[in-house]
Amino acid sequence: MSGERAEKPDNFSGSTAGLPVNGEFRRAGHVLDGSLDLDLRLNRVVEQAIELLSADRGSIMLLDKTGGELCVRASRGLKEPAEFSVRLGEGISGWVAKQGTPLVLNDAVAEERFKGINSNIVSALAVPLRVEGRVIGVLNVSSSSKGRYYDHVDLEYLSSFADMAAAAIENAQLYQALRRDQEHLSKELRMASRIQRSIVSTQMPCASIHMVSRLMPASAVGGDFFSVVPLSRDSRFCFYCSSQTQDRCQNLRSQSCPDKFGIMIGDVANKGMPAALIMSVLTTILYQAGQHLSSPRSILNEANAAFRRFFSESQYGFATLFYGFYDNTDNSLTYTKAGHEPPLLVHKRIGEIEYLEGEGFPVGLMEDGCYQEKTVKLERGDRILLYTDGVTGALNDRGEILGRKRLVELVKAHADQDIEAFLDALGDEVMLFSGDAPQPDDIAVMVLELEDLYDLTMTVGTDVKQIRYVIDSVLETLQGFEGLKDPITLRLCLEELLHNAMEHGNRGDVSKKVYITVKAGPRRVVIRVRDEGEGFDPEQIGSPQIGEPTLSERGRGLLIVRYYADELSFNREGNEATLVFSAG
Amino acid sequence: MEIAVSRAGDIGEIAVIRVSGVVDSETVDRFGETINNVFADDCYNIVLDIDGLTYINTAGLSIIADAFKKASQNKGHLKILRAGEAIRELLDVVRFTKIIDIYEDEEEAIGSFK
Numbered sequence: 158m159s160g161e162r163a164e165k166p167d168n169f170s171g172s173t174a175g176l177p178v179n180g181e182f183r184r185a186g187h188v189l190d191g192s193l194d195l196d197l198r199l200n201r202v203v204e205q206a207i208e209l210l211s212a213d214r215g216s217i218m219l220l221d222k223t224g225g226e227l228c229v230r231a232s233r234g235l236k237e238p239a240e241f242s243v244r245l246g247e248g249i250s251g252w253v254a255k256q257g258t259p260l261v262l263n264d265a266v267a268e269e270r271f272k273g274i275n276s277n278i279v280s281a282l283a284v285p286l287r288v289e290g291r292v293i294g295v296l297n298v299s300s301s302s303k304g305r306y307y308d309h310v311d312l313e314y315l316s317s318f319a320d321m322a323a324a325a326i327e328n329a330q331l332y333q334a335l336r337r338d339q340e341h342l343s344k345e346l347r348m349a350s351r352i353q354r355s356i357v358s359t360q361m362p363c364a365s366i367h368m369v370s371r372l373m374p375a376s377a378v379g380g381d382f383f384s385v386v387p388l389s390r391d392s393r394f395c396f397y398c399s400s401q402t403q404d405r406c407q408n409l410r411s412q413s414c415p416d417k418f419g420i421m422i423g424d425v426a427n428k429g430m431p432a433a434l435i436m437s438v439l440t441t442i443l444y445q446a447g448q449h450l451s452s453p454r455s456i457l458n459e460a461n462a463a464f465r466r467f468f469s470e471s472q473y474g475f476a477t478l479f480y481g482f483y484d485n486t487d488n489s490l491t492y493t494k495a496g497h498e499p500p501l502l503v504h505k506r507i508g509e510i511e512y513l514e515g516e517g518f519p520v521g522l523m524e525d526g527c528y529q530e531k532t533v534k535l536e537r538g539d540r541i542l543l544y545t546d547g548v549t550g551a552l553n554d555r556g557e558i559l560g561r562k563r564l565v566e567l568v569k570a571h572a573d574q575d576i577e578a579f580l581d582a583l584g585d586e587v588m589l590f591s592g593d594a595p596q597p598d599d600i601a602v603m604v605l606e607l608e609d610l611y612d613l614t615m616t617v618g619t620d621v622k623q624i625r626y627v628i629d630s631v632l633e634t635l636q637g638f639e640g641l642k643d644p645i646t647l648r649l650c651l652e653e654l655l656h657n658a659m660e661h662g663n664r665g666d667v668s669k670k671v672y673i674t675v676k677a678g679p680r681r682v683v684i685r686v687r688d689e690g691e692g693f694d695p696e697q698i699g700s701p702q703i704g705e706p707t708l709s710e711r712g713r714g715l716l717i718v719r720y721y722a723d724e725l726s727f728n729r730e731g732n733e734a735t736l737v738f739s740a741g
Numbered sequence: 742m743e744i745a746v747s748r749a750g751d752i753g754e755i756a757v758i759r760v761s762g763v764v765d766s767e768t769v770d771r772f773g774e775t776i777n778n779v780f781a782d783d784c785y786n787i788v789l790d791i792d793g794l795t796y797i798n799t800a801g802l803s804i805i806a807d808a809f810k811k812a813s814q815n816k817g818h819l820k821i822l823r824a825g826e827a828i829r830e831l832l833d834v835v836r837f838t839k840i841i842d843i844y845e846d847e848e849e850a851i852g853s854f855k
Contacts, residue, residue, distance in 0.1 A: 624766040645796055645827045652765065652798045713835055714799045720834045 380432025761793025785817025
C-alpha cells in the first residue's frame with residue numbers, strides 16, 4: 158500500500174464517534190498486504206470494512222470479464238446465496254458500479270433501488286472499487302442497528318479504504334491470471350521436456366558395450382543432446398558390413414546391426430526452447446544421415462549443410478557435435494568432431510587418459526566445416542566419456558569454472574568404480590563444485606565401456622565323445638551369466654549344434670574338425686559352431702508344424718534350439734550356426 | 742546317469758525304469774540299452790520314472806519316442822512318472838506331452854495299465 162493512501166484517513170480524525178483511529182486504518186491496510194490469494198484477500202477486505210464501519214454485514218461484488226455483470230465474490234452476514242449477481246446498472250450495487258459514485262442509504266428499506274434486500278437494514282454504504290479510475294466492483298456494508306446511521310464522513314472513510322482495497326484486489330487478480338498463464342506454460346514445457354527426452358535414444362545394440370548417460374537441461378528443455386544411432390542391418394542401406402556379414406545379418410531377427418552403431422553428442426548454441434527446437438531438427442538430420450552415409454565425416458558434412466539451409470536466418474547459428482561409428486568387430490571408434498569438447502578415452506590397462514581431439518568447425522558456422530576423421534582402438538575395460546561444456550563450464554560460487562583439467566582429475570579419481578557409480582560420482586562432484594550456484598548451462602554426459610567379455614575358442618575332432626567336454630568347458634566359461642536361467646537350455650542347444658556339425662556337417666569324418674567360439678558379455682552370449690562339411694541349405698530343414706503332436710525325430714533338434722535360443726542363424730554356406738542368448 | 746529297473750503289477754507284468762542324472766552323449770547308449778533289455782524280456786508295459794532326471798539330450802528323447810512306439814506296437818504302453826519342471830518344459834517343446842501320459846503318482850501310473 159502506498160504511503161499516500163495510508164495518510165488519507167488523517168482527514169477523518171474527529172469525525173463520527175466510533176470511527177477507528179488512524180492507526181487502526183493503517184493496520185487494516187497491512188492486513189490486505191498479507192496474501193496474494195484473491196479469495197482470501199476479498200474476505201479480508203469485507204472483514205476489515207465491517208470492522209471499520211461497525212457494520213453487521215458486508216460484501217464485495219466484482220465485475221465479470223464482460224463488465225456487464227456484478228457477482229458477489231465475498232460476503233459476511235448476508236442471507237442471499239454467495240453467487241448472487243446483478244447486471245450493471247441494476248440495484249444499488251449496479252447503480253454504484255455504473256455511476257462510479259458512492260452512496261449512503263438511510264432507512265434503506267424505503268429506498269426504491271434497494272429492491273428485495275433485507276428489510277432489517279437501517280443504513281448502508283456502497284462504494285465503487287476503482288483502479289486508475291476504472292470500476293472493478295463495489296464494496297457494500299450495512300447496519301441493522303437502530304440509530305446507527307451512516308453519514309457522508311463514513312462514506313468518505315469507506316471510499317478511502319475501498320481505494321486501498323481495490324488496488325490490493327487488482328494485484329491479486331493480476332497475480333492469479335499470471336499464475337494461470339504460468340501453469341499453462343509450465344505444463345507445455347513439461348510435455349516438451351518429455352518429448353525431448355524421447356528423441357534421445359540410449360538403446361545399445363552392441364552386447365559388449367555398456368553405456369550410461371545423463372541429460373540435465375538447465376531449464377525444462379535444452380539444446381544438449383546425445384543418442385545412440387542404431388545402424389540398419391538392411392543390406393540396401395548397410396555400407397558397414399562385408400557381404401558375408403550382411404547375409405548373416407539378414408537371417409537374424411533383430412533389425413539393427415549388432416556389431417556397429419553410431420554415437421553422437423552435441424550442444425546447440427543457446428539454451429531453452431529455441432535450442433530444443435534446433436536440437437530436435439538436428440537429431441533427425443543426424444539419424445537420417447546415419448542410415449545412408451558410411452562415414453562420420455560425411456554425416457557431419459551433411460548435417461552442416463542441412464543446418465545452414467534450415468537455420469540460416471536464425472541467430473542461434475551453430476552447434477558443436479561429436480559423431481562416431483563404433484565397430485565391435487575390431488573395437489574401433491571412428492569419429493569426427495565439430496568444435497565439440499573432446500571426449501576422454503580412459504585407457505584402463507595403462508591408466509592414461511586421451512583427449513579425442515580433431516579439427517572441425519561447429520556445425521552451421523562455415524560453408525566448409527573442415528572435418529577430419531580419426532580412429533581409436535578400445536581395449537577391454539576402456540571407457541569413453543562424452544560430455545558437453547555444461548560439465549567443464551560448471552561454475553562455483555566464486556565464479557570459477559570446473560575446467561577440463563579438474564574433470565580429468567575427477568575421472569582419474571573415480572576410474573576404479575563401475576560405470577554406473579562412476580557417472581554418479583562425476584555428477585556428484587560437479588554438483589559439489591557448483592554448490593549453491595545455479596546450473597548455468599545444459600549438461601549431457603554419457604559413458605561407454607568396452608566390457609570384459611568371456612571369450613572361448615575351441616577346436617575338437619569329429620568325435621561325439623568330445624561333446625560333453627566342449628559343453629562342460631562352455632558352461633564353466635559362462636558361469637554367472639544371468640541370461641542362462643537354466644543350464645539345460647544352453648546345454649540342449651549346444652549339444653544339438655555339435656551333433657549336427659559332427660554327424661551331418663562332417664558326416665562322421667574323423668579327419669574333419671569342429672570350431673566353437675563363445676563370446677559373452679554380461680547380458681548376451683553368442684556361440685558359433687562351424688564344421689568342415691559342405692554345408693546345407695537351412696531352408697530345406699523342415700520343422701514339424703506348430704502344435705502338431707509328433708514322435709518323429711525329423712527337425713526335433715532345431716525345434717528345441719529355436720525354442721530355447723533367442724536367435725539362431727546360419728551362414729550362407731550352411732556350415733556355421735550362430736546361437737544368441739540374451740539376458741532379460 | 743543312474744538307471745534301475747524293477748517290476749510291478751500283479752504278476753510283474755510292468756517294468757518300472759528309474760533314471761536320474763544326466764542323459765547326454767556319454768550316457769545315452771546305456772539308457773537305450775536298458776530299455777531294449779526290458780523289451781527283450783517281452784515286457785512292453787513301462788513306467789519311466791524320470792523324477793531325478795536333470796538333463797536329457799535329443800538322442801535321449803528319441804529313445805523315449807521310439808520306446809513309446811515299440812510298446813504301443815506290442816500292445817503295451819509307456820507312461821512317464823514325475824517329470825521335473827525343466828524336463829517337463831522340454832517334453833512340452835517336443836510335444837511328447839500331447840502323446841505320452843505323465844503321472845505324478847506311482848500307484849496311479851501302475852494302476853493305469855489295468
